[in-house]
Amino acid sequence: MLRCIQQDAGTEMVKAISLTIALIALWLTLSGHFTPFLLAMGLASVLFTVYLAARMRLLDDEAVPVQLRPALVLYWVWLAVEIFKASVAVCRVILAREMKLSQQLIRVPWNQSTEMGRTIFANSITLTPGTITVETGKDAFLVHALTEDFTGADGFEEMGGKVTEVEVRHR
Amino acid sequence: MILFIAGTAALVVAMLLVLARLYLGPDLYDRVLALNSFGTLTVLLLGYIGFLTERPDFLDIALLYALINFVGTIAVLKFFRYRALGRGLGSQDGPEA
Amino acid sequence: MDMSLLDLACNIATGIAFATGSFFLLVGAFGIVRLPDFWSRLHAAGVIDTAGAEIILIGMMFQTGWDIATLKLILIAFLLFITSPTATHAVSNAAFVAGLRPQDLKKDETEQTLSDVPTAAIPYRSMLPESEPAAPSKSSSGEGSA
Known part of the structure; x- marks a missing residue:
């Protein structure tokens, strides 16, 4: 559940x-x-x-996420910079004289231990223009990317690692 | 003040472009997508109106509109997936049931 | 003197923010019209929802002074930040489940990712023919259960 x-x-x-x-x-x-x-x-x-x-037994980790670390705010700042960079990249694709699209559905594995961590990771991927989480599998997300420039595995690993750091206060 | 007028002009142009996709959109999902973006732009327009008329009350309306826009998008998608709003997402029968 | 300097700084900040945000809004809206299919338009809508809207809201925050309107703007920005990825994911997932696939896919790892997912109700497991990518999905979403 x-x-x-x-x-x-x-x-x-x-x-x-x-x-x-x-x-x-x-x-x-x-x-x-x-x-x-x-x-x-x-x-x-x-x-x-x-x-x-x-x-209504709503006082759980999902409704009141106090288990998240306060460093989440720093993660949001990092995410804002990433969003800005990705937005510029998408704008460049849109405004190019002939759009070079190479759409991809790629597999992005996760390593978060909680539902909340995975939700934050998936939403971060969606927030970054150029990549969108489409569906959730058993141990990975299916991510749609606009071109192959957005599919660097290092970027997803870095983002996932940062989410894993902030997802739980005590481990 | 000139800043807000210029911003509103750009916003209205963007809204017209999105509205064109809402009208043209070949598929249902294109229209839902355009509707969602149009709602976001409407929130910004309400903020601009609040500043132009110097009535900060419009920010409350913008807040409410942001919430209604989100719930409305989810409701439309749920209706087209399950053909009913009352059935839960946990039910096992798929979209074609 | 000091106050007017602060005002000037705030005005300049607002101008920069509005110019950047409006640029993102216009390019995103242009992309929604120009891009060829649904899946690529999702990304243009993402530019509007995240970069454009948030930057314009930040620009508005410089104009309120520090009072309750600033807090309300922060609340609006926070709500957009939380709800916009959820709405985008809902639209894309609904289209995916209905069988809509991107035209001209260069790389497809759907099978490895979702091979053992029973709840992923995927009516078209195989790739759609390249000649008419959107036609079967239309019939499934439009008339399937009407």
């Missing part, structure tokens, strides 16, 4: 508190009013939402 139900009460408590903090921040961002009445309403709805989430 996708969701792992078994987790101790401490982990669940940590996830509940993290969800509460995140929801309060979301309320304050969207509301922008700080009168006592609105703050009270916000707190009430946040607590009700957390109660509902706990009752």
